[in-house]
Amino acid sequence: MPRTSSTRTPGSAVTLQQVATAAGVSLATASRVLHGSGGRRVAEALAERVTAAAAELRYVAHAPAQSLARSRSTVVGVLVHDIADPYFAAIAAGAMGVAREHDLMVLVANTFRDPALERDYLARLRAQRARAVLLAGSAFVGEPFAEEVAAFTDSGGRVAAIGAHGTGIDTVEPDQYGGGRLIAEHLVALGHREIGVITGPAGLATVAQRLAGFTSVVARPYVAPADFTREGGRAAAHELLRAHPRLTAIFALNDLMAAGALAALRELGRPVPEQVSVAGFDDLPVATDLTPGLTTVRLALSDIGAQAMRLLLDDEPGGRTVPAAAELVVRESTGRAAGVH
Known part of the structure; x- marks a missing residue:
């Protein structure tokens, strides 16, 4: 009834x-x-x-x-923080594959992690009568989007997100917290106690969730902020090792920053993993090409993008949440802490 x-x-x-x-x-x-x-x-x-x-x-x-x-267009918007980041490129590719099956054109917009710009793009897509919008980037802590999302859906469009945006819309929820915890448990099992963490941009829910998962096991790691880029990870690793030369492990909250940490350790003549272990997050394709191969957390990014687009285009009421599991992938960049047998 x-x-x-x-x-x-x-x-x-x-x-x-x-x-x-x-x-x-x-x-x-x-x-x-x-x-x-x-x-x-x-x-x-x-x-x-x-x-x-x-x-x-x-x-x-x-x-x-x-x-x-009836005049609503066949355009679907995909809002990402940085399309140059392979994380977002993989998500967008998965979403585009599903959109193609529905004969829809995808418009990808780069928000540069600016919540005001993300709101503006959502309003512009509504004005252009886009059929749907996928919010592919992390939510911003303390920056609700309920009003903008409601305006879009009230006009007949659909909105879905990757990661909770607090708006009751369809969501694919990667296990960011669980992934951070997996890395922490792995490093602790290898005997590491002096651990540094390279975090990402302040204000992103993804950063807070990954760090919270890690600190649920390692309560007080040494922390250096960075910007999710390779160069940012390199600079942060240098900062950590200057301040805490006894570190035996570094966890970077994404693989690009972990690649930068590996570069910093090469520059300092600190062999990996014999002196310092390094771990990342996302399992981007580059993780297998690094030397040594990078221990990381795998998220099925292309599948996540595809699943989010399917939620966006079906006929069911919104508000669903589909979990996306995190998996620990152990490679050569992590080993037992020096002195631990």
Whole structure:
């Protein structure tokens, strides 16, 4: 049975969003059933729920609004923090593969980790009547996007995210916390106690989650901030080793910074892993090409992008969360701490 909406104002016209809410479906699904928009067939059970809700609420379609809704484009936006980062390139590739199956064009926009710019792009895509938007970058701590997301979905679009954005939208949730914990347990099992961590940009939820997982095992590591780049990781490793020359392990919160840490250790003549072990996160393709091969946490980035795009394009109501597991991948860059047998 449809769920009767309690938000209707007496005497006011019933909106399509109220019908969708009462039927427990997305706005896009209600529009396909009642307006024939979108060009995709809706499952019979869903269609019956929508028509029953429309009858109960006495919904009357508004012809000009229907015309506008049908004009929604075949463009899907993918908002990333830095397309030059292989992490985002892999996610975008997975998302694009699914979009291609639906004959949709993907527009990738670089937000440079600027929450104001991300909001602006979301508003612009809404103005351009993009069909859907994937928020592929980490959420920003203390920067909710609920208002912007609501404006986009109220206009008939769909929004999904990789990592929780606190908005009740469809989400693929990589296990960032669990991955950080896996690295910490691995290093501790190898006898490491003097450990440095190279963190990422402040204010990103991904950074906070990976670090929290690590510190759930290693309570007080030495920490140096960086910017998720190779050069940033190199500089941070030099900083850590100057301040704490007895370090036996370094954990970088992504593989690019770990590559920079390996470069710094070569410059200092500190062999890896004989004197200092190094671990990263993400398992980018470069992790196997480094010397020594990089111990890291694997996230199936292309699959994550594909799954997020599938959530974005199906007809189910939003608010779902699909977990994405983290896997420890041990290579030659980590070994037993010096003096531990």
